[in-house]
Structure formats: C-alpha cells, structure tokens
Amino acid sequence: MPELPEVQTIIDDLNRKVKGLTITDVWTDWPKYFRRSASGFDGFKKEVKNKKILQVWRLGKNIIFDLSDGKKILIHQKMTGHLLVGTWNLELGAWCAKQIGPLAEKVNGYIHVMFWLGGPSNKVGASKMLALSDLRKFAKVLVVDEKDFKNLEDVKNIGPDPLKQGFKFNEFKSLIVKKRGVIKKVLMDQNVISGIGNIYADDILFTAKIHPLKKAEKLNDNELKAIFKSAKKILKKAVKLRGISTSDYRDTAGKKGGYGSVRLVYQREGEKCSRSCCGVIKRIKIGSRSTHFCPNCQKI
Numbered sequence: 001m002p003e004l005p006e007v008q009t010i011i012d013d014l015n016r017k018v019k020g021l022t023i024t025d026v027w028t029d030w031p032k033y034f035r036r037s038a039s040g041f042d043g044f045k046k047e048v049k050n051k052k053i054l055q056v057w058r059l060g061k062n063i064i065f066d067l068s069d070g071k072k073i074l075i076h077q078k079m080t081g082h083l084l085v086g087t088w089n090l091e092l093g094a095w096c097a098k099q100i101g102p103l104a105e106k107v108n109g110y111i112h113v114m115f116w117l118g119g120p121s122n123k124v125g126a127s128k129m130l131a132l133s134d135l136r137k138f139a140k141v142l143v144v145d146e147k148d149f150k151n152l153e154d155v156k157n158i159g160p161d162p163l164k165q166g167f168k169f170n171e172f173k174s175l176i177v178k179k180r181g182v183i184k185k186v187l188m189d190q191n192v193i194s195g196i197g198n199i200y201a202d203d204i205l206f207t208a209k210i211h212p213l214k215k216a217e218k219l220n221d222n223e224l225k226a227i228f229k230s231a232k233k234i235l236k237k238a239v240k241l242r243g244i245s246t247s248d249y250r251d252t253a254g255k256k257g258g259y260g261s262v263r264l265v266y267q268r269e270g271e272k273c274s275r276s277c278c279g280v281i282k283r284i285k286i287g288s289r290s291t292h293f294c295p296n297c298q299k300i
Contacts, residue, residue, distance in 0.1 A: 002077050004163070004195030005238035006249045006257065007058050010083055013252035014056040014063075017085045018130060021117040022052045023067075030112040033132075033141045047071055047143045053117070060158045060194030070146040074154060075132070080248040081139035084108055084131045095131065102254030110135045135248055159193045162231050163239075172228045176216050183219065183227070184212035184286050196231065199244055202266045202292045204230045211300035212284075212291045237262070265292040273297060 002010070026045045028034070037044040051067040058064070063083070065073040075083070086103045088095040088111070095111040097103035113132035132139060140154075150156060159175065160167055175193060179186045186192055187201045196204070205212050208226035210219070219227075243249055243257030246267055250256060264274055265281050269292060273279035279296030 001079050001197055002249050003197035003200055004235055006243035007061050008239050009242045009251050011056055011058045018053055018117055021119055023048050023115055024118045025116040027114040030137050033139060036142045044143050059155055060190055071143055072146055072149050073143050076140040078138035080136045081132055081134035082250050083252055084133055084254055085128055085252040087129050107248055108133050108250055108254040112137060157191045159191050161195060162193055163235055169228050173224050179216045182213045183216045184291055186216040198289050199266045200234055203264045204234050206265045209297050211298040212293050214300050
C-alpha cells in the first residue's frame, strides 16, 4: 500500500501537472469505488464535472483535491492503486496509453477510473487525463462538501503527520506512551501517527535499533527520541527518492520510486545486516503483516 512518501510524491506531481485544470468528464467501469458518494458514480460525476482543481494535498495516506464551489474529492489508493497523468485511447474495452514508455507498462494498465481535464480556453493543447490504475480494485473515491469534510470517518480521527512543520518530540512522546501494544503496530496506527505503514516502520525501527515487538509503553525517552528522529530521517529520504516500488506503486508518469535500492531491512530476509554486526535479517509476523529486523541490532 502506498505510504506517506509515495502519496507525497503523487501530491507533488499533481500540483505540478493538473492544478488549475477543470474536470470536464469522468468514466468508470467499477462503480463500487463511488458507493459512499450520494447517488453513487452518477452523483459523483454530477458533483465534480466542470469544477476546477484548486489544490491537491495529503492527509495521511489520503489524497485530497480542493475543487471550485467548495467541493473536495478524497482518493485513497489502498493496496494497488496509483494515479497517472497522461493521455489514453479506449480500444476494445482497454485503455491504451498514447505515450511510449512507463505509462504503457502492464502495471499501469489496470485503469478503472478516468478523469478528463481541460485547461483555460485560451491555452491550446492543455487537455490531460488523470487515471486511477488499480489491479485489485480496492481504492476509495468520494466527493464531499467542504463543510462536511472534517466529519468524514476517514479524516476526523487521523493522527498528526510526522513530517508536519511543528511536529515536535514531546507531541510524539505523548501519543506513543499512552498506547498499549508492540511499537511496530503503534507506529502503523493511523489514528496515532498518520502516513507510516509496514515498509517504512521496519526501516524506522531498524535505524532506531528498537525491536519491533518491544512494548510501546515500556520505551524510555532515549528510545522514543531515536524512533522520532529515525521516522523523520527515513520518511524525508524516501520522499526525496520518490517512494518505493517493490509492489504496484508508480508515480504519475508511471515510473518506479527509488527507495527500494536503499531500503535497510524491508524484504531483506536472510541478508547480512548493513551495519556489519554479523547479524542476518529475520522476518516474523506481527498481526498479519511481515516484519523485518536484525536480531543483533534490535534486541527486545
């Protein structure tokens, strides 16, 4: 599932590519995406058509489009979803990218939602298309009035952003110490801190030298500070490298992120620890998720 760095990459791309454009039409072959919008897909289409995209921003793993007339679109890409910007033709029931290159690759071809975007009438050639490619079709798309946005279940209890300006250690500590359970699960709880998922939680805890099964309530100040600093360091690095593409994630041009080549423990089971401590990366299950760590560096 795309995490904070992948979503931030998408946000940055969208503000550069589609901000200021107007939604002129919408298509889908999977109306279930829109079941939470009034009157389903037809209602969604009516609400967003002819609205201008004023700004795109991130709330945790959610992508928010601020539209003219006080509307907001919320998209959560879920497991395999990613947004693409380009131009396509619909041929024999399948969308084919007009561009040669990454957009034409198979991983970018599971398109189930398409937005047509028009530029200002005096700007020739400004038209673009915004596609949602989603192999497993788990993504979520809805439109809401600005006045109702803060009451959505998706956003009203979401935790603070670890890269938010002003997010300090004391706030982080107060959120973690009052939780009960293993630190790996607490870091991934979107109601505690938003944006961190399975991939980056592994690398954050490795950098901080904290065992993923250590109880959150038993962490001392030094350990908490190590996690806090590690989270900012790892997430900033991943944003700079445009995320990780060990699975389906691609950026809006259909390209892979670069963090996969520098990941520390995630999906490195059986490899030697990068700290040369003679340890070997181990994989265990926490809940239903695979967790990777070095038993030498990260002692419980």
